[in-house]
Amino acid sequence: MGNANVDNPSSTGKKQVPIKEDFFATPLSPPDQVRLRGSKCRACGTVILGKSVACQNCGSQDIEKIVLSRRGKIYSYTIIRYPPLPPYAGPEPFQPFAIAWVELPEGVRILSPLVGCKIDESETDLKVDMNVELTVDKVCDDEEGNELMTYKFRIIR
Amino acid sequence: MSKAVIAGLGIHKFGRFGDKPYTDIGLEAVIMALRDAGIEWPEVQAAYCGRMYLPPTTGVRILTQLGRTGIPIVDVEAACAAGGVALKEAQRAISSGEYDIVLALGVEKMPRGFMSPEAIYDHWECLVGLSQNPMYWALEAQRYMHDYGLTIEQLGKVSVKSHKNGALNPYAMHQKPMTLEEIINSRIINDPIRLFMLCSPDEGAAAAVVCSEKVARKLTAKPLTIEACALRTCKYPFAQPPAYTYGTAVMNRFVTALAGAEAYEAAGIGPEDIDVAEVQDGDAFNEIVAYEDLGFCKEGEGGHLIDEGVTEIGGRLPVNTRGGLIACGEPVGASHLGQVFEIGMQLRGEAGPRQVEGAKVGLAHVWGAGGNSAVTILKR
DSSP states (O other), rough: SSSOOOOOOOOOOOOOEEESGGBBBBBBBBBOOBEEEEEEETTTOOOEEESSHHHHHHOHHHHOEEEEHHHHEEEEEEESSSOOOOOOOOOOOOOOOEEEEEEEETHHHHHHHEEEBBBOSSSOOOOOTOEEEEEEEEEEOTTTTTTEEEEEEEEEO | OOOOOEEEEEEEEOOOOOOOOHHHHHHHHHHHHHHHHHHOOGGGEEOOOEESSOOOTHHHHHHGGGGOOOEEEEOOBBBBBBHHHHHHHHHOOOOOSSSSSEEEEEEEOOOOOSSOGGSOOHHHHHHHHHOOOOHHHHHHHHHHHHHHHOOOHHHHHHHHHHHHTTTTTTTTOSSOOOOOOHHHSSOOHHHHHHHGOOOOOOOOEEEEEEEEEHHHHHHHHSSSSEEEEEEEESSOOSSSOOOOOSSOOOOOOOOOHHHHHHHHHHTOOOOOOEEEEEESBBBHHHHHHHHHHSSSOOTTTHHHHHHHTTSSSTTSSSSSSOOHHHHHOHHHHHHHHHHHHHHHHHTTTTOOOOOOOTTOOOEEEEEEEEGGGEEEEEEE
């Protein structure tokens, strides 16, 4: 299986669009300058990824937009070893990939695919508390022929 | 206000039944429950049907085969807690005094393999592949093993127990014991979770005739009082430290403690009073943490209960005596009422080779998609 899950910045000149508009606080390139957008409650300080109508903790609608840190660490991880059911749009043939809850300094944990790790038949080199950094990766082409882009996190060696 | 009492229980075996329609599967459970209560269908005044994957009006399609008596028949859904909602509605209908005899039914017929992701996850999560149920359990398990030193052998032992109990249960999907080696060496699905540590989506049904105490006295010598039926969804913060974004589908186990606390309070008892329990073992790890979230042991000590045999039949607090979801599968809408059937048999002393001696109080627990949980406490 090996290290197949490298990110894949577009070299095709196609327009890149985010898989979910409210996840990103910046343009999608260059990848090393992309930042995720968060929402912070002015009443209680709770932070979540993306846009939010109301605070998940206290229900306040006094929410401010914040820009999340690019670096965080792995709170937990697992491997998707069998193909997710449709409409999964990952590479054909299927390649196992790692996912994690990534904890950012703002106090939010984000569920994310990981890149830059080793996945063998029954093992990985992943560990809790590994440092990771934000990147973006193509998921698939959308109906208009644009490249649909998601966030991922890369292991910092 | 009358307490709600279960006067009859019915079940259709959980498993896979080919072309057999869900209308037949559901009907068999209902007929068994009606016979068990010694009543006829026209005596039922309202019915509540828990289902998730079956079509709208599933309850009507199943129940009107017995005659169009004109009663309200309502489908209810709360993912894995759907059967809990059906039972809760039945309990409310009785305790409010509106009806004397009602029916709670749970039924499901699901395809083989992973659960259909679009029923649970956002479209973008499905495209990226953040959409495979066991991954959430695996993420929890991986972190828990890091924090508390739970071992793969301890996870395996949970599944050994489930299969051992399932082999004693004629209504279980899997009725064959498995060894620890077979379980630990089975395919890894989402690290650290192995294939034989997981439950399968499947088919089945279960039903309960719920009535007032007054009616129950006439119908049965073995009434089962519904002491509590608590329904909850996840409350923020989902864990400590208080910061969790689980993608957008909130799937985590911490709702169990909320529903459990509410159920104990309603029943006026504590975890130490439970004689037998059925808990949501979507995978082996979730049984371990259900022990903790339901107060059967302290946080981080769930693995000890398995090592010490506390939750085996014959132990101090037998858990998942029917084989749990691991041996029975999870026909989502039917799942909780399947647990209630088992607890009912245990409290009535009719659980055969699985019988827990002297069981007086039993608890059934589910949780799942959308952060839904139900905890029911029955007493004989």
